[in-house]
Amino acid sequence: MTTINKQMSIGxxxxxxxxxxxxxxxxGMHCMGCPxxxxxxxxxxxxAHGTDVDELVNRLNQYLAEKQ
Numbered sequence: 001m002t003t004i005n006k007q008m009s010i011g012x013x014x015x016x017x018x019x020x021x022x023x024x025x026x027x028g029m030h031c032m033g034c035p036x037x038x039x040x041x042x043x044x045x046x047x048a049h050g051t052d053v054d055e056l057v058n059r060l061n062q063y064l065a066e067k068q
Contacts, residue, residue, distance in 0.1 A: 001068055004060045006053045010045055011038035013060065017067070020060055027051040 002016050010029060013020055028049030046053035 001064060004042070004057050004064070006043040006046075006057050007041050009039055009041055013042065017064060019067075020063065023059055023063060024056070027056045 004013055027046065028051050029045050042056060043053045046056055
């Protein structure tokens, strides 16, 4: 299983599993189709949207672990 980290881009996370999109949207990241999503890290996205990147990363990793 791939582990998500805060340096990964939104696009990288979506490549790993597209069903993570709703989780990221809960954290204010409604920019899945935005060109910046391919290069903007989760950390940068959370900073821009005023959300906690560690909480998001933990939630994404928990979600992916439960799918296995």
